Amino acid sequence: MDERLAHIKGEMQKRDIDILIATTPENVTYTTGFRSVTHQMLKGTLIFSVISKDKKIPPVMILPIGEADRLFDMNKLPGEILTFGNFNFVPGEKLTPKDKRYLKQIENNKWKENAFDILLSTVKERYGENLRIGIDERGLTYSEYNLIKEKLSESEVFEAFNIFKEIRTIKTKEEIKKIKTSVKITEEALLKTIESIKESVEEVELQKIFEKELIENNALPAFTLIGFGANGAYPNAKPSNRKLKKGELVRFDLGCTYECYYSDIARTAIVGTPSEKQQKYYDAIVEGQQEILDNIRDGAIASELFDIGVKTVKKTIKEYERHHVGHGIGIEVYDYPILAPWNTMKLKENMTMCIETPFYEFGFGGLQIEDEIVVTKNGYKMLTSIDRDLFVL
Structure with a gap:
């Protein structure tokens, strides 16, 4: 995964792209190694992977708390994890290491926020303004894409589905x-x-x-x-x-x-x-x-x-x-x-x-x-x- 991420960031630097945001199941998996079952099956499920061209900055994943369990099956988390939404869990008494990691994520869950609130605040607070931001538009509705573009109007926001496809042509x-x-x-x-x-x-x-x-x-x-x-x-x-x-x-x-x-x-x-x-x-x-x-x-x-x-x-x-x-x-x-x-x-x-x-x-x-x-x-x-x-x- 480290080699793949280095390839993505290298391509971003060549194309002068500050931020890439993956939204489709294929591109989220490509940029993080994480595959959500619901993201594949249920249209409208919102999961974002935010990639900076800066080699030192890890990806940020934004996803529903109910989708996060498979993250803790991975040997290494793909970056910073931000979760939102509701899902009902009973902690229980006998907890596995995976249970404990998941419960810690639940404690930090943003219960009252939605995917767009978190995405917009993440981009503005962590990366600043006047950026070139490519968004994988195929995972969004027309109105959702335009909402992001409007809220990030201080930056240049453009469609990037084909850019992701082009980056993916060269395999690690x-x-x-x-x-x-x-x-x-x-x-x-x-x-x-x-x-x-x-x-x-x-x-x-x-x-x-x-x-x-x-x-x-x-x-x-x-x-x-x-x-x-x-x-x-x-x-x-x-x-x-x-x-x-x-x-x-x-x-x-x-x-x-x-x-x-x-x-x-x-x-x-x-x-x-x-x-x-x-x-x-x-x-x-x-x-x-x-x-x-x-x-x-x-x-x-x-x-x-x-x-x-x-x-x-x-x-x-x-x-x-x-x-x-x-x-x-x-x-x-x-x-x-x-x-x-x-x-x-x-x-x-x-x-x-x-x-x-x-x-x-x-x-x-x-x-x-x-x-x-x-x-x-x-x-x-x-x-x-x-x-x-x-x-x-």
């Missing part, structure tokens, strides 16, 4: 390690699932096997898209009671989260010998993906990689079209950058990316290959390790 060693673990767990669960593929197996049966493996390895299922035959042509295929027939394609697009970091990988399998079209088209999308990979490096341009991938696949599949051929991944499954025709963003060393060239055809099914990588100075490092060939069972 700790983040890459978590993403790699997330990928490894997903791969192992996928291989276990593939072992169970046979004629007449149902899509939902494979879903249960896959997700059970994730949970047993301390990960949480994020999405499990499994489509047999024609059902695989739907990009968000919902596993059903459809039974697998010999000669049908099985398209997997799978992901989990491990310590808040996502995986997103895809593979394709078939029971029986693939038809000429199935094999030819699968080879084409793998070739397209490989051409993208061969051109990845620090400084590569997203739109150019898109063109390379699509043009390569189109040599075999004339009707092939895509809106993107990859995306960043991290604390969100779709981080920046997106490898799309409109995006002139340059790739940078230590970005983590998903590279994919899927194909969907109604009546035929879906073919997909998707791998995760880390961008290096002169190329890339593959995070996925399982075979990229069509799984023929």
